[in-house]
Amino acid sequence: MPRLTAAAKTEVRERLLAAAAEEFAAAGFDAARIDTIAARAGVAKGSVYNYFSTKEDLFAAVIAEGARAAAENFHRLPTGGTTRETLEALAAADVEVVRAQEAFQKVVVREAMSFRPTTYPLVVEHLAPYISAVTGVIESGVASGEVRSDQPSAQLALAFVGILGLLYVQHWGSGGTWPTLDEIPRLAVTLFYDGAGPRDGSSS
Amino acid sequence: MPRLTAAAKTEVRERLLAAAAEEFAAAGFDAARIDTIAARAGVAKGSVYNYFSTKEDLFAAVIAEGARAAAENFHRLPTGGTTRETLEALAAADVEVVRAQEAFQKVVVREAMSFRPTTYPLVVEHLAPYISAVTGVIESGVASGEVRSDQPSAQLALAFVGILGLLYVQHWGSGGTWPTLDEIPRLAVTLFYDGAGPRDGSSS
Amino acid sequence: MPRLTAAAKTEVRERLLAAAAEEFAAAGFDAARIDTIAARAGVAKGSVYNYFSTKEDLFAAVIAEGARAAAENFHRLPTGGTTRETLEALAAADVEVVRAQEAFQKVVVREAMSFRPTTYPLVVEHLAPYISAVTGVIESGVASGEVRSDQPSAQLALAFVGILGLLYVQHWGSGGTWPTLDEIPRLAVTLFYDGAGPRDGSSS
Amino acid sequence: MPRLTAAAKTEVRERLLAAAAEEFAAAGFDAARIDTIAARAGVAKGSVYNYFSTKEDLFAAVIAEGARAAAENFHRLPTGGTTRETLEALAAADVEVVRAQEAFQKVVVREAMSFRPTTYPLVVEHLAPYISAVTGVIESGVASGEVRSDQPSAQLALAFVGILGLLYVQHWGSGGTWPTLDEIPRLAVTLFYDGAGPRDGSSS
């Protein structure tokens, strides 16, 4: 009989991941300290190495968990609305993930934006399902004439995800001032879909 | 009698800045090594400290130089075109700066996207003139009816600069595959100005 | 389960203090090397920092330990003799401390004599109980007419402690030649109590 | 013809010595910085090495100058008074030297009290003439019955010089509070000559 039940192990692992996400989000990979993470998770420093073989490994696990949670949304896509509505719903769902797991998402977004040779491939790999889900939505939009067809769908999908990330960056960078998390879905869709050109009367 | 002329000192300082930009761009602040920077600049490690009192100080100088070069464009704004043309010209000029000083701009963009408490204020401070110049262009566009008036100009300006940054991130993150630097000005304007909604025949 | 028992930790800490005292006594604060101290204590350099957060902190601990041992004597003051006998007994007890902890006492005496802004306050603070104990003895002497009353007791106490220190300085400075440790208590009392004026027959 | 007259060279040398004395007095040998000394003397750092080959050499020159000025007094000994008066006059003359050259004397006194292998021999060597002059005075006192004869004169001389030093230490250590420089000669003689034993009516 194990000294710890599987459930207990999982629970410690999750506490470690959460603590690590906080620390990596606040300090970045290099400045993050294992001591802090262990303390925040309420375990001894050495115990961290019973769960993750390396600081880098722990970091990767944080990214993976963040990306996993984000990607999960796209398995229960809302259907039946316009492309615009679908995209806004997606963004809204993503915002909920950010709300629930702010630290994880900060880490993912920062790494996605920082193209560091060590960590970039990780993020790309983990975000791939996410991106391809968005690509699917865009393609449907193109098919139905709701999305312009003169740009590759894959690139438009990247742009949408990028804009969403950008809004998070501005949210965090401004200390939550602007935009607020609530405003993000609508803003993302407006920016992505309508652009800044003059309105003929329609839209937000 | 000074051992070095003022010009020679400036030259060393510039070599150091360039070397530091390379290193910071490649490794990030924490992982960057003063040894590497000194070696790349062709001076002894100790000499770095004759020019910059601290690693952090050197980093700040790199940001300042990058932002300075970027902001310089906006003093010679093209005039007389449409807002769209002006924005594209601005983006094109910025791309030239990136081409000329790729490492510096990588550092600036990365820090702008990474909201680290230590460095974020620096970037914000140095990018302020840049942002407010773009805001001016947008405001003219609003006045002439070329830009939608239902969003604050300052926020639209942030969005434009953000999209530009995003495209750089994708450029660097993709290893230069897509978008290429050449494509960036047009893409930035298209995304920002037109959005992804369906075309009625015009554009791109 | 701790890797070391509390007793083992204390033991390492004491080895470090002893090694540090040796090194500080021999080289002075600035010239002392943490490497040397660690090596002498038989631990790795990094381990020093598990016990003391800073070289300065370690130094302060050495002073504190030295002063603590010195002050301890004064809690078991000999009573019932003349002031002269009491002072000589005190000095003799102090000499025993010096014998037992020569390096610690060297550090304390040197710092007490060197009025360096950084360390002087430390010494003053730690020697305070010591000085005030001596002051008490002197006051009794004044009350009983054994000590002159035309000088403040506090200042006489300082003088006594100073003379004791002076004799240590001459002991160490002369390589132990003169005075020897054994001679110090008698000498201290003679100098302090009788002075160099002519004898009318009495004393030493 | 030299680019600098001998007088000008001497003048720079003296400024350097004075600046060095200040710095060594304030910081101690190790913490003293050549930069600071050069700046305080109003010359470039490199110029220091035109006058002194080494930091240690400069330090030795400061000690030598301090000891030289102190020893000078003893060449014009007051004569014809009692031993007690002579000693007080000597102490008074020494206090004048300290007043005129406080930094130099601080350095000498501190090193005399700190028995550091590197510097102690220097001080001993330079103070030798000083000590032997005092020894001469004491010997005369012994001969005339004014000084006790049961202690070697050389040791009494050391004690007198030591007490003087001790009073300086207390003066500097107390921030000039007690004793003041003016009080020192009388105090030195009282302590040295009379001791703390009870008065029969005489003295201070």
Add this chain to the structure above:
DNA sequence: AATGAATGAGTCTTCATTCAT
């Protein structure tokens, strides 16, 4: 499995000394 002390390679930074001008 958990613990936390020990480890030591790795870093920034300082500063006496040199030397080209």
Add this chain to the structure above:
DNA sequence: GATGAATGAAGACTCATTCAT
């Protein structure tokens, strides 16, 4: 002789990782 930039050896301190208990 004066200058001050360049040098690089040296040192305090950090921290991921290991491992005895």
